[in-house]
Amino acid sequence: MGKKKGTSKADAADDVLQTLEDFTSKENWDKFFTLRGSDDSFEWYAEWPQLRDSLLPLLRASSPSSSSSGSLQILVPGCGNSRLSEHLYDAGLRDVTNVDFSKVVISDMLRRNIRSRPEMRWRVMDITKMQLGDESFDTVLDKGALDALMEPEVGTKLGSQYLSEAKRVLKPGGKFICLTLAESHVLALLFSSFRFGWKLTVHSISQKRSSLKTFMVVAEKEKSTVLHEITSSFDLLSLGRNDAQGSGMCEALESENEIRRDCNNGSDLLYSHEDLILGVKGDLAELTGGRRVKFTLGSNFSYRAVLLDAQKQTEPFVYHCGVFLVPKTRAHEWLLCSEEGQWQVVESSRAARLIMVYLDSSHNGVSMEDIQNDLSPMVTQLAPRNDDEAARIPYMMASDGIKKRNTIHEVTSSLTGEVVVEDVVYESSSSNTGGLSPSADLAFRRLVFKRTEYLIQSEALLVEDGEIVDESQTEKTKTASQSKRKGNKKRNQETSGPIMKVSHDYLASSYHAGIISGFTLVSSYLKKSESSGKMVKTVIIGLGAGLLPMFLHGCFPFFDIEAVELDPVMLDVGKDYFGFTQTDRLKVHIADGIKYIRDVTNPESSSEKASDAVSKTEITSSNNAEGSTCPDILIIDVDSADSSGGLTCPASEFIEETFLLSVKRALPQHGLFVVNLVSRSQSVKDMVVSRMKKVFDRLFSLQLEEEDDVNVVLFGLCSESVIGESDIPESAVILEELLKCQRLETKQSIIDSTNKLKCWK
16 A cells, blocks of 8 residues: 555554564654554554443452552553553543553653543653552553564563563452463463462453454463463454464464463473562571472573582582573583483582572673572572571582683584594693693694584693693694784684694593503404414594504504494595595595495395394304404494483494494404493483493493593304403403503503403303
8 A cells, every 4th residue: 555645644654664674663653653643542452442341340350458548559551541540540440550661652642631530640661670669569460461472583582571560569369460462472471470379360342443353362470370371351263263363363272271281280380580489489598307308590691590408418518509500502412411410410519409400591791799699599499498598509600721822723513413623621630631741731622513412532642752741831822823824714824933733643532542442352362363363443423533553554554444423524524634645554444334344244144133133142243254354343423313311322223232243243242342422311321321231242431430421332142252341451461462652651550440340241
């Protein structure tokens, strides 16, 4: 439709309204009300004739709480220039306070009513931060204010803040009356915000001319913590039969009532901070061992959180209450997102009550100080009673312990996602230097996948001309490389000054030492192979940065090594940044590890079905022939793309029974199968051990408890006669003789690890 000639101010204001993109902008509303003028009211949704019959009986049925006037005290937030308050006043409800953040509209409305309705009050105020007393109104009457705040681009932050304020200013027994178009995202917030301590009823307002229905949601404030189902004054089936708006309301009501029924039947629920303060999960002032409650809280920012009361007290608590902040990059980690893992965090925190707060993308760019200041008042309300009034509530956060960090390279792979190569210096080097001087600022190069940023895929010691690099001697090199990387995010090795190289005869990762220590289990066979000049074929599934293959290549000259890697980007990263090179006895295959093993060791196995798998007693080694392509040692060292189930390494496909059976068929009688298992879930570890015990004739394990994620290296043998636990010390001596390792401290760490080998079967 084109504009008519002689456009009025009201028409111009309507044009502004049509193009008003941000309904939360005070400036936009000032402009709208200025154009519209004081005498031309603008009604959201229903007009007074449609509202009167439903609204007045509801208001008059409310018993005003004790007040100086003895009349019903009504608050109209976001009043605009609607005549709703004037109609209420004229109907005898004169104790009305109107607030809006537009100075223009409040000035206009005050001038329009000061003589004819002198008792009515008008105040300029942000409805998300109202300067009004607690429990000061009998009714909060919202006509479109919540809808206006719930812009999809803005999210729920403003709406949540406003509803918290509305609940705060209501007296016990008071009513929050919300007139809304009932969009799904509005109802989701509205229904979930009025659960415990509220009784909700939904009404439909009949409208003669508008195609849009107006709904009236009434929330009555109770002192009890009963969770009621939402009732309605209309037939849900007839309402949702003819239009999408009514159908949406029906779906929202049924969905919310299902949540409420489940909660009343004992199901878990995401509570609000206000619910907890109300007492829906008991008296928070008292500690209740084993209590775990998921909830949301927010002031300037919104957070997901879990409250946990320590299950048992084995030793005195250090803190009566503590806060543990979980960064977005670690929120999916099993330790931090699963119930079992969270209890481990509680135990290590030494806090009687721990509140775990999860940060997300909305907190990007916000300082930890601002987050702590935002959380502090709310956390104080959630703390248990403590006789020591001066006791502080500490804020803890998972730290990576890095003193210096220098990003060397970043690349995005279609298979792995974002990959980062970084040089780091730890805050304390003594725990991971394996006998090296802890006083030096030792530099390490690390490979990290953003999808599991907390897990270091590969780590190597950096050396200069064969010596350990002291980071303090390489500042000039680092500065020069940083300036080069601005253009291509790639380190330029042709810089002046010391060149930092990866040491391939040092194992920075203790689990690599653990893997090699397991070679003790087949050391007799390895000794015979070396003596006879026979090559030992070793297959490693998962290249990483190539550090384990390079170490084996240097320390076991009689090993013929093949690494299998699915992602070609990893091979490039290994060559360019970790000094990985291929030789006549170290090759890389870009292939799927599971398919590679099945095809290379037994081409016919790829067509076998899982249902054809025979029991372990029927599995025999048929690959002992001279010149066989089957591996003598098979190592699985791959991470899982999804660790939310508690399994960080390996990917779940590599511990499926069908794959384990294929491995058992492929390996010779003297063969060794090695799995690097990373999980904090005892149930997951038990499951993997159970599967491997079922398949292999002898199973050993080596647990590395000092790791950030608990590493357990599992070793499967294909014959019970290969070795017993009592034979390990003697076999370790043989392994020590075979190891051609220049660094004595590295050799010693491997041999020391053999003492941790445990026989499961």
